Amino acid sequence: MDSIKNLNWRYATKKFDNNKILTESKINILKESFRLTATSYGLQPLKMVVISNKTLQEKLQAATYNQKQIGTASHVLVLCIEKTIDTSYINKIQDLTKEIRNTPDTILEPYRNFLIDMFEKKSTAEIATWATNQVYLALGNLLTVCAQENIDACPMEGFESKKYNDILKLNQKGLQATLVLPIGYRATDDFFADLKKVRRPLNEVVLEIT
Template sequence: MSVIEQLNWRYATKKFDTEKKLTVDKVTLLKEAFNLTATSYGLQPVTLFVISNDELKKELQTHAYNQSQVGDCSHLLVFCITTNVDDNFIKEYFTLVKDIRNTPDDILEPYQNFLVNDFGGKKLEEIEVWAAKQAYLALGNLMTVCALEEIDACPMEGFKTDMFDQVLDLKSKQLKSVLIMPVGYRAVDDMFADFKKVRKNVTDTVIDL
């Protein structure tokens, strides 16, 4: 099927089949796709939690306004941002660049110093807003991958981030939850699967110059 056909196939799944689970290969594919997501400066300030434990999913469901998808999905993806984009975080990235590409220090240092100075002048709130934008990029990327792989998904902002952070002990990991996405396979009786998409005409959303 074409990409457009697959994007038409996808929808925000409201009811998952609790008996159908993603294979290890499918989960691995999603992890790899997440890791390949483009991020600003390549810094990857986003961490993905992949939760398959049913008891943990049900506990988190209570902190997501009891939306059934959170507890019934095959795997719950929790997108988290790092809260420590400091000098060390940035320098670790450039160490990785050097190790992988064997780039000389004299080429890397000017860019590294620029980022250290730039982020050093930002408030914590500014950095978290920036990092959250990278989480949205990752979620959008995985939504497309899910569509191409015929994995059902439901992107969500509606959950209590502070409670997710507490349950997953994110503070100790210097992380904060910002988005969640249950994934799995749609239930045969999810009526939303047959609804026609409501979208503006392409000519109303795209401008050619």
């Protein structure tokens, strides 16, 4: 039941204590949790930018409609999609699979060719939508791990992606900012910390078929 207790404890933190900084070990847990996130076809079309520079956080806050979570957080995680998922990218992932698992070519090659053919037929917009869906998987995973580790967080879609891309020079890295997750420790005077969690009743959100 600790998992349920921790999930009840978490909330979208609106005000962080900017004097409390996450340890390197905590950040490393989140990095590894991000890396281990499940993704469609195992292609991992995403990267996470970890920011702890306060001057940079202030610039990003201005590009997040001045929401103060960005400036007061211990760290800001920017979840990005890879802008190019092509044959070269797929080959790189499949080669890694072969290296790690020693998968025979007789098994790997048909799957490699299937992926290449499928993604060649997708438009740039379709690939971006698919990749964005994977970022949301990563966000859910990170929020759960944050709850388990008693790390406060606030998932955010409300930011200007283009400005983030410019500030962090993401275009040069082939990335596009998709979601933002400021993390740290809640301020003692955050009004939202003591509000009861509002969720639909269990019998309205879970259907059991026997």
